[in-house]
Amino acid sequence: MNRQIHLVERPKAAPTHEHFNLVETSIPKLGDQEVLIHNLYLSVDPYMRGRMSDAKSYVPPFKLNEKLVGGVVGEVVESNSDQFQTGDVVTGMLGWEEYSIAPEKEIRKVNPELAPVTTSLGILGLTGLTAYFGLIDICQPKEGETVVVSGAAGAVGSVVGQIAKIKGARVVGIAGSDEKIDYIKNELGFDEAINYKTTENIQEALEKACPNGVDAYFDNVGGEISDAVLNLLNKFARIAQCGAISSYNKVDDQGPRIQTKLIKSSALIKGFIVSDYAERFKEGAEQLGQWLQQGKLKYEETITEGFENIPDAFLGLFEGNNLGKQLVKIGEPQHAKL
Amino acid sequence: MNRQIHLVERPKAAPTHEHFNLVETSIPKLGDQEVLIHNLYLSVDPYMRGRMSDAKSYVPPFKLNEKLVGGVVGEVVESNSDQFQTGDVVTGMLGWEEYSIAPEKEIRKVNPELAPVTTSLGILGLTGLTAYFGLIDICQPKEGETVVVSGAAGAVGSVVGQIAKIKGARVVGIAGSDEKIDYIKNELGFDEAINYKTTENIQEALEKACPNGVDAYFDNVGGEISDAVLNLLNKFARIAQCGAISSYNKVDDQGPRIQTKLIKSSALIKGFIVSDYAERFKEGAEQLGQWLQQGKLKYEETITEGFENIPDAFLGLFEGNNLGKQLVKIGEPQHAKL
Numbered sequence: 001m002n003r004q005i006h007l008v009e010r011p012k013a014a015p016t017h018e019h020f021n022l023v024e025t026s027i028p029k030l031g032d033q034e035v036l037i038h039n040l041y042l043s044v045d046p047y048m049r050g051r052m053s054d055a056k057s058y059v060p061p062f063k064l065n066e067k068l069v070g071g072v073v074g075e076v077v078e079s080n081s082d083q084f085q086t087g088d089v090v091t092g093m094l095g096w097e098e099y100s101i102a103p104e105k106e107i108r109k110v111n112p113e114l115a116p117v118t119t120s121l122g123i124l125g126l127t128g129l130t131a132y133f134g135l136i137d138i139c140q141p142k143e144g145e146t147v148v149v150s151g152a153a154g155a156v157g158s159v160v161g162q163i164a165k166i167k168g169a170r171v172v173g174i175a176g177s178d179e180k181i182d183y184i185k186n187e188l189g190f191d192e193a194i195n196y197k198t199t200e201n202i203q204e205a206l207e208k209a210c211p212n213g214v215d216a217y218f219d220n221v222g223g224e225i226s227d228a229v230l231n232l233l234n235k236f237a238r239i240a241q242c243g244a245i246s247s248y249n250k251v252d253d254q255g256p257r258i259q260t261k262l263i264k265s266s267a268l269i270k271g272f273i274v275s276d277y278a279e280r281f282k283e284g285a286e287q288l289g290q291w292l293q294q295g296k297l298k299y300e301e302t303i304t305e306g307f308e309n310i311p312d313a314f315l316g317l318f319e320g321n322n323l324g325k326q327l328v329k330i331g332e333p334q335h336a337k338l
Numbered sequence: 339m340n341r342q343i344h345l346v347e348r349p350k351a352a353p354t355h356e357h358f359n360l361v362e363t364s365i366p367k368l369g370d371q372e373v374l375i376h377n378l379y380l381s382v383d384p385y386m387r388g389r390m391s392d393a394k395s396y397v398p399p400f401k402l403n404e405k406l407v408g409g410v411v412g413e414v415v416e417s418n419s420d421q422f423q424t425g426d427v428v429t430g431m432l433g434w435e436e437y438s439i440a441p442e443k444e445i446r447k448v449n450p451e452l453a454p455v456t457t458s459l460g461i462l463g464l465t466g467l468t469a470y471f472g473l474i475d476i477c478q479p480k481e482g483e484t485v486v487v488s489g490a491a492g493a494v495g496s497v498v499g500q501i502a503k504i505k506g507a508r509v510v511g512i513a514g515s516d517e518k519i520d521y522i523k524n525e526l527g528f529d530e531a532i533n534y535k536t537t538e539n540i541q542e543a544l545e546k547a548c549p550n551g552v553d554a555y556f557d558n559v560g561g562e563i564s565d566a567v568l569n570l571l572n573k574f575a576r577i578a579q580c581g582a583i584s585s586y587n588k589v590d591d592q593g594p595r596i597q598t599k600l601i602k603s604s605a606l607i608k609g610f611i612v613s614d615y616a617e618r619f620k621e622g623a624e625q626l627g628q629w630l631q632q633g634k635l636k637y638e639e640t641i642t643e644g645f646e647n648i649p650d651a652f653l654g655l656f657e658g659n660n661l662g663k664q665l666v667k668i669g670e671p672q673h674a675k676l
Binding site: 255266 | 388394395560561573590594596598607608610611614
């Protein structure tokens with residue numbers, strides 16, 4: 001028997017438990033070159049909200065009454081593939097389900113001896129690569145420049161800030177709790193940090209934190225925080241538009257128009273998703289692994305326990321409940337040694 | 339005696355005649371390496387509205403109770419410079435005044451035999467260079483792509499569309515009168531043209547005009563027209579943010595937030611002003627001159643007559659009164675042969 005979580009209704013505004021349903025199903029028979037995986041950790045990510053809508057996009061929407069799909073780490077429990085055997089730890093874009101069947105070409109092995117396997121969903125996976133390419137390719141931080149990061153204590157933002165520090169920039173993080181502020185300043189070494197939930201005037205706080213203006217902005221949140229940052233852009237500023245979590249659950253999100261601000265500063269905004277950089281993943285993963293081994297990158301994980309709590313963990317992203325990467329642990333390994 | 343037009347009050351919203359004043363002054367004595375110029379044609383441009391405000395910008399604001407500054411073509415009537423003599427036609431960033439004194443290094447000669455001297459303020463001057471660099475460097479149109487241009491019958495937009503056609507793109511122009519629509523379609527060869535003032539549903543009209551989506555957008559206007567274009571962006575679309583004339587006179591211009599749209603299409607917006615490309619002006623001017631000689635570029639000028647009508651001509655830009663480049667003829671040549 002298998003358990004899955006299905007999307008049963010498309011959220012118009014904020015998603016709730018009513019949009020999800022836990023369904024019991026059977027496990028289909030393994031085909032050739034296929035592998036049966038016992039899922040151990042799932043990744044829940046803000047971008048998944050976008051796939052719950054059926055608006056035009058370059059990533060197809062999730063289908064109604066089918067399992068949701070996201071990053072998973074699991075152990076192989078049965079294999080019709082020469083490349084995988086029982087006990088191998090693997091990762092791929094699998095389902096919100098306890099057991100997944102995957103063609104061999106859609107998964108890759110994770111070596112549990114190099115780093116905790118959960119890092120393949122976080123700092124050494126798509127999350128880390130998102131931070132790396134958005135910052136390096138779009139923000140292009142230079143020594144001494146001021147880089148602002150929103151969602152700074154989140155899975156992506158926390159890596160962005162650390163890489164910007166490695167590149168010699170002055171880094172200002174924006175996050176939503178004193179615990180997060182403490183973490184990015186005192187653990188990760190950000191130069192300044194602003195708690196947007198307790199700061200009365202975010203614009204003034206930003207001006208104080210960025211006395212030389214803003215040269216680059218890695219944006220995960222959009223909304224009023226970005227309105228304030230965009231007032232401080234230096235000439236030729238670069239903005240990596242990675243996410244806009246403050247907009248995802250709004251039906252009609254209005255704000256100040258930004259075109260004039262971009263003209264005044266000859267600034268650039270570039271939207272992206274990590275798959276835009278698929279051809280350079282090897283470069284990014286090698287660099288991130290090297291920095292991690294050298295102790296130059298730290299990471300946090302917020303791990304929710306229990307299959308039935310997947311929707312809770314996902315919905316919590318929009319409340320800012322997570323520090324670092326939000327994962328859900330849904331199984332104990334039976335064959336793999338972690 | 340000289341006449342100047344001064345800025346006497348900074349407009350908060352739309353500028354009116356009350357913000358300007360016609361002042362009679364004397365002409366100061368010529369210094370070394372300076373030239374006295376009798377001004378013949380002035381350029382009035384939407385970007386000048388920005389310099390009338392004192393908000394932070396990388397272009398300094400106009401000073402109150404001093405002459406306004408813009409592009410001018412005039413004839414040399416007195417010279418303390420070895421490089422210029424009486425009768426030479428010159429251009430530079432001079433004043434809204436009948437006579438200007440300029441250091442020799444701030445003006446350059448115009449050859450009246452190569453092209454009408456007014457083109458040095460338009461298609462062969464900063465206007466043409468704005469179109470060239472925004473399109474070539476930011477929009478990067480490719481054969482068969484769809485390029486949308488707003489303000490398409492204006493001085494910049496009309497050049498943008500023609501260069502995009504030279505590059506093999508399908509060009510859709512947006513403008514505000516039937517005369518302009520007729521001009522860009524039938525004179526300039528745009529593939530489609532939309533009159534935003536008479537079209538009931540601009541979004542539907544754009545979708546019809548861009549059945550394959552929008553690959554590049556050269557934006558002069560911002561506002562609701564851009565809202566509609568941004569809903570049609572193809573993957574990796576490029577937007578050159580040249581102007582936002584619909585926003586300039588608004589105190590608090592709100593609209594739909596665009597971050598999510600940029601993410602969905604991995605799209606880029608880049609603000610710019612032409613001086614960002616100062617090091618490449620020679621390249622741009624040579625290319626524009628070549629296309630003009632080959633008959634590949636056409637241009638229109640709207641010439642208002644009379645010094646006292648400069649404010650009218652400027653204010654008319656915001657009503658869309660001009661077809662092509664808006665100039666003001668303020669003098670007849672006394673020494674130069676045009």
